[in-house]
Amino acid sequence: MRVLGPPVAAVSHAQLKLAVVLGGIKAHGGFQSFNSPLDVSALQQHLAHLILRVGIVRLVPDHFRQQGEGLILLLLIEQDVGQVILGLRVRGVRIELGVKFPRRIVQTEDGHPTFDITVSAVRPNAAVAIEVPANVQQAPPAPPVTVAVEKLADGVWYLSTPNARSWLVEFNDHVVLVEGMTGEARSLAINAEIAKLVPGKSLRYVINTHAHYDHAGGLRTYVAQGVTVVTHELNKPFFEKMWARPRTIAPDQLSKSPKPALFETVSDKKVMTDGTQTIELYHMRGTSHNVANMIVFMPRQGLVYWGDGYNPPAGNDPRDFGRTPEQSIDLYRVITANNLDVKTIAPAHGAGPKPFDNLKKAIGLVAP
Numbered sequence: 152m153r154v155l156g157p158p159v160a161a162v163s164h165a166q167l168k169l170a171v172v173l174g175g176i177k178a179h180g181g182f183q184s185f186n187s188p189l190d191v192s193a194l195q196q197h198l199a200h201l202i203l204r205v206g207i208v209r210l211v212p213d214h215f216r217q218q219g220e221g222l223i224l225l226l227l228i229e230q231d232v233g234q235v236i237l238g239l240r241v242r243g244v245r246i247e248l249g250v251k252f253p254r255r256i257v258q259t260e261d262g263h264p265t266f267d268i269t270v271s272a273v274r275p276n277a278a279v280a281i282e283v284p285a286n287v288q289q290a291p292p293a294p295p296v297t298v299a300v301e302k303l304a305d306g307v308w309y310l311s312t313p314n315a316r317s318w319l320v321e322f323n324d325h326v327v328l329v330e331g332m333t334g335e336a337r338s339l340a341i342n343a344e345i346a347k348l349v350p351g352k353s354l355r356y357v358i359n360t361h362a363h364y365d366h367a368g369g370l371r372t373y374v375a376q377g378v379t380v381v382t383h384e385l386n387k388p389f390f391e392k393m394w395a396r397p398r399t400i401a402p403d404q405l406s407k408s409p410k411p412a413l414f415e416t417v418s419d420k421k422v423m424t425d426g427t428q429t430i431e432l433y434h435m436r437g438t439s440h441n442v443a444n445m446i447v448f449m450p451r452q453g454l455v456y457w458g459d460g461y462n463p464p465a466g467n468d469p470r471d472f473g474r475t476p477e478q479s480i481d482l483y484r485v486i487t488a489n490n491l492d493v494k495t496i497a498p499a500h501g502a503g504p505k506p507f508d509n510l511k512k513a514i515g516l517v518a519p
């Protein structure tokens with residue numbers, strides 16, 4: 152998520168300086184749930200959180216004069232989904248101690264519900280401090296991206312930036328990148344590394360394992376450069392919709408010279424080969440991580456890449472006590488169901504390439 156502009160200046164604080172007694176908050180998706188009916192700080196935190204996330208704010212001017220239902224529209228930008236509408240719909244605006252305030256606030260992001268607040272009382276002129284956190288105010292500009300290179304096999308490299316690892320695979324007359332992650336700065340740094348590692352061969356395909364932001368945020372750069380995106384067929388309409396959106400706050404290569412994306416899509420399985428180098432893609436049917444999720448397999452080298460769900464920790468113990476193992480079990484299930492002869496797993500996150508036994512230990516099939 153990008154924090155844009157002066158975070159607070161765009162919002163009128165007059166309407167926020169109220170102590171709001173909450174009757175209840177229902178959170179959707181990734182938002183934290185607050186259940187205390189008297190937790191005033193919850194709404195303050197939430198509003199502060201919203202303000203920090205908003206680039207341009209447009210309040211419906213006479214919103215607070217309405218007695219019925221109102222809608223506040225806010226424009227939110229994310230690195231890879233273009234500009235999306237963050238909406239606050241309010242209902243039941245009532246006057247209490249001379250202040251009009253809605254009794255219900257429903258927030259949507261891009262049309263999807265994310266927050267639902269019921270207000271039971273409002274006190275005007277209460278002491279409320281909404282401060283921009285010091286670490287946000289003093290945040291330095293992002294450092295330049297540096298790419299670490301590790302050879303996995305002949306013609307196969309790990310290209311790693313902090314917590315984001317791609318594969319580069321050399322074919323006879325072109326190269327393939329596995330996963331265009333995070334955003335344009337990383338894609339450009341990866342491109343520079345590709346030019347050094349395999350000079351003279353152009354990047355023809357970028358494989359996308361799934362549409363989560365950290366895995367798909369760098370794809371726009373490749374679309375702008377005419378590189379074909381290889382992804383599951385369910386992702387194509389989503390990406391087309393995202394990439395056609397305007398992007399005027401933080402323009403990138405694609406918004407400066409828009410063009411339609413080139414796709415090759417996968418249903419259950421796809422093989423990419425030139426007779427020497429081979430990449431196989433398998434849909435991870437039934438995984439809880441994402442419905443349109445694929446693993447990447449190189450049969451000759453026994454290498455597997457997965458976007459998420461199995462991020463081997465550093466150290467000798469392969470178990471990750473920070474998460475439950477069902478998605479690692481999904482990976483094992485897809486590997487065995489397709490009879491893949493796996494030697495090494497080199498995933499998108501975690502502590503780097505690990506032997507296949509590491510996964511078996513992580514899910515309890517082999518004693519650690």
Ligand SMILES: [Zn+2]
Binds near residue numbers: 361366441
């Ligand atoms: Zn994911």
